[in-house]
Amino acid sequence: MMNRQGRPTALPLSSSEIGETFTGNRALQVEEPLLFEIGSVDRSGVDFEEHEKLTEIPKELLRKERIGLPGLSEPETVRHYVRLSKFNYSIDGGIYPLGSCTMKHNPRLNEKLARLPGFSSLHPLQPERSVQGALELMEMLSDWLLGITGMAGIALSPKAGAHGELCGMVAIKAALEASGESARRVVVVPESAHGTNPATAALLGYDVRPVAAREDGTMGVDAIRDALKEDVAAIMLTNPNTCGLFEREIVEIAEAVHEAGAYFYCDGANLNAIAAKVRPGDLGIDAMHINLHKTFSTPHGGGGPGSGPVVFSKALAPFAPYPRVVREGDALRLEEGHGNSSKDGTAFGRLTAFHGQMGMFVRAMSYMLSHGIDGIRQASEDAVLSANYVRARLADVLNQPFGDQVCMHEVLFDDTSLKGSNVTTLDIAKVLIDEGFHPMTVYFPLVAHGAMLIEPTESESKESLDQFIDALRSICGRATADGGEAMQSAPLFAPRRRLDETLAARKPKLCWKADEADALAAE
Amino acid sequence: MRYLPLSDADRGTMLSEIGVGSVDDLFACVPEDVQLEKLPDLPHHASEMRVEKVIRELAEKNLCADNAPFFIGAGAYHHHVPASVDHIIQRSEFLTSYTPYQPEISQGTLQYLFEFQSQVALLTGMEIANASMYDGSTATGEAVLMAHRLTKRQKALLSGGLHPQYTDVVRTLAKFSETETEELSAGSQQSAEIIDAIDEETSCVVVQYPDFFGNISDLSDIAAAAHEKGALLIVAVTEIISLGLIRPPGSMGADIVVAEGQSIGNGLNFGGPYVGLLATRQKFLRQMPGRVCGETVDQDGRRGFVLTLSAREQHIRREKATSNICTNSGLCSLAFTIHMSLLGEAGLRELAEINHSRAVALSRRLEKIDGVELVTSAFFNEFAIRVSRKADEVVNELAARNILAGLPVSRMLPDVEQFENLILLAATETTSDEDIDRLEAGLKEVLS
Numbered sequence: 001m002m003n004r005q006g007r008p009t010a011l012p013l014s015s016s017e018i019g020e021t022f023t024g025n026r027a028l029q030v031e032e033p034l035l036f037e038i039g040s041v042d043r044s045g046v047d048f049e050e051h052e053k054l055t056e057i058p059k060e061l062l063r064k065e066r067i068g069l070p071g072l073s074e075p076e077t078v079r080h081y082v083r084l085s086k087f088n089y090s091i092d093g094g095i096y097p098l099g100s101c102t103m104k105h106n107p108r109l110n111e112k113l114a115r116l117p118g119f120s121s122l123h124p125l126q127p128e129r130s131v132q133g134a135l136e137l138m139e140m141l142s143d144w145l146l147g148i149t150g151m152a153g154i155a156l157s158p159k160a161g162a163h164g165e166l167c168g169m170v171a172i173k174a175a176l177e178a179s180g181e182s183a184r185r186v187v188v189v190p191e192s193a194h195g196t197n198p199a200t201a202a203l204l205g206y207d208v209r210p211v212a213a214r215e216d217g218t219m220g221v222d223a224i225r226d227a228l229k230e231d232v233a234a235i236m237l238t239n240p241n242t243c244g245l246f247e248r249e250i251v252e253i254a255e256a257v258h259e260a261g262a263y264f265y266c267d268g269a270n271l272n273a274i275a276a277k278v279r280p281g282d283l284g285i286d287a288m289h290i291n292l293h294k295t296f297s298t299p300h301g302g303g304g305p306g307s308g309p310v311v312f313s314k315a316l317a318p319f320a321p322y323p324r325v326v327r328e329g330d331a332l333r334l335e336e337g338h339g340n341s342s343k344d345g346t347a348f349g350r351l352t353a354f355h356g357q358m359g360m361f362v363r364a365m366s367y368m369l370s371h372g373i374d375g376i377r378q379a380s381e382d383a384v385l386s387a388n389y390v391r392a393r394l395a396d397v398l399n400q401p402f403g404d405q406v407c408m409h410e411v412l413f414d415d416t417s418l419k420g421s422n423v424t425t426l427d428i429a430k431v432l433i434d435e436g437f438h439p440m441t442v443y444f445p446l447v448a449h450g451a452m453l454i455e456p457t458e459s460e461s462k463e464s465l466d467q468f469i470d471a472l473r474s475i476c477g478r479a480t481a482d483g484g485e486a487m488q489s490a491p492l493f494a495p496r497r498r499l500d501e502t503l504a505a506r507k508p509k510l511c512w513k514a515d516e517a518d519a520l521a522a523e
Numbered sequence: 524m525r526y527l528p529l530s531d532a533d534r535g536t537m538l539s540e541i542g543v544g545s546v547d548d549l550f551a552c553v554p555e556d557v558q559l560e561k562l563p564d565l566p567h568h569a570s571e572m573r574v575e576k577v578i579r580e581l582a583e584k585n586l587c588a589d590n591a592p593f594f595i596g597a598g599a600y601h602h603h604v605p606a607s608v609d610h611i612i613q614r615s616e617f618l619t620s621y622t623p624y625q626p627e628i629s630q631g632t633l634q635y636l637f638e639f640q641s642q643v644a645l646l647t648g649m650e651i652a653n654a655s656m657y658d659g660s661t662a663t664g665e666a667v668l669m670a671h672r673l674t675k676r677q678k679a680l681l682s683g684g685l686h687p688q689y690t691d692v693v694r695t696l697a698k699f700s701e702t703e704t705e706e707l708s709a710g711s712q713q714s715a716e717i718i719d720a721i722d723e724e725t726s727c728v729v730v731q732y733p734d735f736f737g738n739i740s741d742l743s744d745i746a747a748a749a750h751e752k753g754a755l756l757i758v759a760v761t762e763i764i765s766l767g768l769i770r771p772p773g774s775m776g777a778d779i780v781v782a783e784g785q786s787i788g789n790g791l792n793f794g795g796p797y798v799g800l801l802a803t804r805q806k807f808l809r810q811m812p813g814r815v816c817g818e819t820v821d822q823d824g825r826r827g828f829v830l831t832l833s834a835r836e837q838h839i840r841r842e843k844a845t846s847n848i849c850t851n852s853g854l855c856s857l858a859f860t861i862h863m864s865l866l867g868e869a870g871l872r873e874l875a876e877i878n879h880s881r882a883v884a885l886s887r888r889l890e891k892i893d894g895v896e897l898v899t900s901a902f903f904n905e906f907a908i909r910v911s912r913k914a915d916e917v918v919n920e921l922a923a924r925n926i927l928a929g930l931p932v933s934r935m936l937p938d939v940e941q942f943e944n945l946i947l948l949a950a951t952e953t954t955s956d957e958d959i960d961r962l963e964a965g966l967k968e969v970l971s
């Protein structure tokens with residue numbers, strides 16, 4: 001067989017004929033031991049200035065025993081981590097269509113600017129006069145986020161999306177306490193919500209009241225009204241929701257929530273579908289976090305750092321936490337708050353030391369200035385267009401749990417079309433790995449059986465989308481044609497085959513232990 | 524637009540494949556009256572050159588730590604980060620990958636997380652560690668909640684030597700999660716006072732080491748007293764390099780050690796992103812918050828790593844999860860791990876010794892100045908001095924002379940007489956003799 005570029009798709013030899021290599025390496029894939037197996041405690045890749053040794057620490061407080069931390073020279077360190085890096089898939093290397101995670105291109109300009117010493121070498125507790133440019137950037141970012149969302153107030157400090165949820169929900173709780181409504185003990189959360197939503201509500205002592213969506217995958221205002229009893233503090237709703245659908249009745253839902261005396265928290269993880277198209281402030285939302293690492297392209301870095309500023313309605317803005325950036329004439333100031341002695345008495349407190357993820361603020365600002373508001377709108381439109389293109393081209397091979405309808409920035413399929421074969425959603429994901437793609441999000445949201453959530457983002461060319469779609473169509477075809485038994489052994493070509501997750505959880509080994517390694521060597 | 528690959532022709536083809544006439548048709552599900560007719564009043568797209576100019580101008584308005592004699596610490600420290608660290612973390616495969624949900628193609632991230640967890644456990648003297656938290660302050664808040672789960676008690680006792688903003692974070696979390704804090708009044712950590720305050724309702728005692736004012740003291744007695752009452756000892760470390768020189772909290776009876784890991788591998792970044800460390804004892808494993816990486820084998824028996832124990836986490840357990848945390852500080856923990864690999868034990872010990880030596884040299888010079896009194900006795904690289912005038916005025920006047928002299932304690936603990944004249948100063952391997960000369964001269968001027 002030939003691929004679309006006219007090149008042969010078969011392996012030179014069948015895998016059994018390949019046998020093995022002496023090293024266990026596979027050409028560019030080089031097996032790399034742990035740092036602890038190659039380093040030693042007396043080796044170092046750092047040279048220091050000569051210094052006069054002075055000690056004023058009482059002897060009994062000195063660390064005398066060996067710590068056991070291995071070191072490497074610089075070339076060895078670089079090689080070790082470069083080799084490890086080669087075991088990773090990345091958005092720079094290919095499409096990364098993880099639904100709900102928004103893996104878009106990370107412009108390198110953003111990295112360059114975040115590393116300017118004027119930001120990267122700035123201490124959070126310097127006198128305000130020495131950090132005016134940093135405060136100005138925070139003010140500019142606030143203006144942009146408020147302009148895009150149409151909200152009244154902002155807290156920049158939350159460190160990630162879930163931290164932002166916490167921030168928004170604490171503001172709601174503080175506002176309810178201030179108006180003597182602490183008896184409200186329930187938070188309404190749709191079944192399709194991110195797990196962080198119910199976890200955040202529970203952290204604050206709320207009971208979670210789940211509500212089911214309608215047959216079309218969206219929330220109906222009637223179901224929400226039924227759930228809105230006197231005990232409800234807030235609703236947490238994601239829009240567009242985790243099934244990739246815009247909540248059509250969101251304005252009516254917001255009205256119902258407010259009529260019931262509750263607040264409306266919106267999970268803003270999917271703002272990237274509607275930025276510069278719809279303003280959350282016009283929908284009646286009271287608080288929403290914005291994942292700068294999703295919508296505004298700050299890199300995910302293998303799981304962080306994130307950044308989750310929260311925007312507030314007029315009603316909640318006074319409860320925003322410290323710190324706040326305030327303008328006084330030509331100068332900017334930080335209101336930091338101290339203990340319980342806040343001046344206006346309404347800020348709910350503090351969620352983190354210092355002022356938030358400045359490095360991420362710079363990157364997000366660079367993204368926004370580069371795109372401009374027109375480019376942000378175009379990005380939203382392209383993200384939605386690309387998801388719908390994927391939907392249209394897969395609609396005949398994969399089933400959409402809520403019917404074939406227009407989606408926003410991501411499209412949700414379930415495993416209905418795999419029934420009768422031996423193939424599961426997980427197998428599809430693993431075969432995609434062998435085909436050279438990062439799989440879509442699988443088994444989330446829980447409301448779809450064997451969910452496959454595909455979010456291509458605006459960063460993919462049509463050619464890239466077509467390659468992914470064609471591969472997925474081929475996989476679906478193979479799954480239904482021959483029962484797909486061969487797929488259960490995928491991936492065959494990744495740095496690792498399927499990993500034993502049960503063993504990892506049953507006998508947790510989280511750290512390297514010298515004695516275990518010695519015992520192994522003695523065997 | 525340089526970041527958007529679709530051409531108008533592509534868009535047209537894609538729309539016809541979808542079977543709609545225009546992009547507006549794809550937004551038909553959005554109620555018409557909330558669709559924006561006009562774009563918000565914000566600038567339009569700009570060239571790379573233009574964006575760089577705007578942001579560079581803002582950066583240049585700041586006086587950064589590289590360009591002035593610099594002595595501020597208080598939870599974030601100015602250290603030298605080797606060039607190779609920043610080079611490696613910018614590799615595409617690390618920078619632009621996601622949380623390792625597909626372990627077969629994420630072994631790079633997973634293996635360094637395993638190395639990171641191992642380094643953190645060794646450094647803190649504990650048995651296990653997680654794959655990082657947002658920062659030291661939020662890690663402290665999470666550790667307190669973890670202690671509540673473990674002890675089934677609700678009250679955290681906070682030392683007066685805990686970083687005031689860490690105290691604020693723990694208090695805020697406690698207030699809204701409907702648990703309690705008992706706060707000892709701010710000041711150097713006093714074992715006797717802490718031990719007296721532990722009672723049968725205390726879930727955990729939170730101390731800082733070295734404390735906020737720089738003091739180091741043995742924590743063993745506090746640990747013993749806490750354990751006797753069924754409480755846990757949480758130790759927060761804001762300067763992780765100190766553990767290259769002084770006894771690890773694990774050797775003094777700590778049950779949970781949390782730390783700010785910024786000092787290793789990460790820049791000051793005006794407060795973030797940083798990397799929180801959380802280490803504990805094996806027996807507390809299942810109540811530990813955050814992501815955890817574990818060793819296992821693949822189908823062919825080869826060693827590999829996976830995210831594990833996810834039965835604790837929000838995406839599985841939802842409202843019953845140990846924490847709402849989803850993100851960690853992946854890339855910052857990689858920077859930590861690389862820098863720690865470069866240092867090794869020998870390098871870490873030497874780095875710690877230099878930090879301490881520089882601080883001793885600084886303190887000896889400053890205490891000779893008229894109007895300066897050294898307040899901290901046993902310290903690592905940070906100590907407090909009392910000056911003869913209000914500390915915030917002194918620090919501001921020195922800043923006007925381009926000297927970033929330290930933290931006036933009143934910035935965090937205002938309206939307390941005993942703190943009004945207190946300045947907290949840190950020295951690191953970046954502190955030169957010339958820096959010390961200039962601070963000495965500046966202080967003499969503003970205090971005369």
